[in-house]
Amino acid sequence: MVDREAVLQQARRTLEIECRAIECVADRLGEDFVRAVGLLLQMRGRAIVCGIGKSGAVGRKLAATLASTGTPAYFMHAAEAVHGDLGMVTGEDIAIVLTNSGETDEIVRLLPIIKRRGAGIIAICGRRESTVAEAASVVLDASVEREACPLNLAPTSSAVAELALGDALAMSLMQARGFSIEEFGATHPGGQLGKRVLLKVEDLMHGGEDNPAIGLSATVEEALLAMTNATVRGAVSIVNGDGILRGLFTDGDFRRVMQGEADRNAIMRGSINEVMTPDPTTVSIGTLALDALDMMDAGEFDNIPVVDDQGRAVGMLDIQDLMKAGLV
Numbered sequence: 001m002v003d004r005e006a007v008l009q010q011a012r013r014t015l016e017i018e019c020r021a022i023e024c025v026a027d028r029l030g031e032d033f034v035r036a037v038g039l040l041l042q043m044r045g046r047a048i049v050c051g052i053g054k055s056g057a058v059g060r061k062l063a064a065t066l067a068s069t070g071t072p073a074y075f076m077h078a079a080e081a082v083h084g085d086l087g088m089v090t091g092e093d094i095a096i097v098l099t100n101s102g103e104t105d106e107i108v109r110l111l112p113i114i115k116r117r118g119a120g121i122i123a124i125c126g127r128r129e130s131t132v133a134e135a136a137s138v139v140l141d142a143s144v145e146r147e148a149c150p151l152n153l154a155p156t157s158s159a160v161a162e163l164a165l166g167d168a169l170a171m172s173l174m175q176a177r178g179f180s181i182e183e184f185g186a187t188h189p190g191g192q193l194g195k196r197v198l199l200k201v202e203d204l205m206h207g208g209e210d211n212p213a214i215g216l217s218a219t220v221e222e223a224l225l226a227m228t229n230a231t232v233r234g235a236v237s238i239v240n241g242d243g244i245l246r247g248l249f250t251d252g253d254f255r256r257v258m259q260g261e262a263d264r265n266a267i268m269r270g271s272i273n274e275v276m277t278p279d280p281t282t283v284s285i286g287t288l289a290l291d292a293l294d295m296m297d298a299g300e301f302d303n304i305p306v307v308d309d310q311g312r313a314v315g316m317l318d319i320q321d322l323m324k325a326g327l328v
Helices: 004-028 031-042 053-068 111-116 131-135 157-177 181-187 191-198 220-229 251-257 264-269 289-299 319-324
Strands: 047-051 073-077 094-099 120-125 138-141 213-215 235-239 245-250 303-307 313-318
Touching: 004 157, 031 120, 031 138, 031 157, 047 053, 053 073, 053 094, 053 157, 053 181, 094 157, 111 120, 111 131, 120 131, 120 157, 181 191, 213 220, 220 235, 220 245, 220 251, 220 264, 235 303, 235 313, 245 251, 245 303, 289 303, 289 319, 313 319
Parallel strands: 047 073, 047 094, 094 120, 120 138, 213 235
Antiparallel strands: 235 245, 303 313
């Protein structure tokens, strides 16, 4: 049988130790960190992230994060480096080496070769008084009070400290570069991240003949037919002779006006101008689809008219389109 309380106690203890490790790393940030950011900003080549074991796993993640946020980077496995991968290193690169002990053999023997090639070295290291720290141009202190491992052996809080420090470095570089949401989207063209930062309203809206729109002189019956026959159901834009949006009529509006004891035939023959929603909420054609989704969520809209710079109704966006695109 699993001892429930013992399991939860160890889990909480692990998380507390690792949280404390990150807090200590944050407290130690200073000029060395600023210098590391400066070196990477001025770098003309690439960041070569190097490690082995658990530090190697963290290094792979750091290289991927740097590369996707504006800093060209790749991971070089410390053991593979001496078997040919060092050929990738140039004098325009900066090596970021990760080691908790600062004495990892595979890392130590690489340092003289990296230096001879003219590359700078940034060490993310758990010991300032170590071979790696002494050889580095800049040392980022990732030391921890203890591992979260009950035996104080398995790399746990030390790996978390390296990971958090690497993320802090990547995010500081991203901000310093002024890395934009468009640039982020360009490096994430696939999957949900790409869709969230690349898709715009114009990519998903119903435009042209698929955009339901009628004139101000139309009747409620004509508005209902336009809604029914359109590829996007549930709303129709009301426009003037120049195509400028003047109102919106939805199936919800139709149900509302048809309630009560009024003559329904008279309502159907009546002017749409009398029952439409004037000056409805709109979204511009160049808006990110994700921002449009936020607007629709806030207003509880199923449909929202799309307008151009002149206020012309150029499309209709349906919540179903956003769902199909995977944004909901």
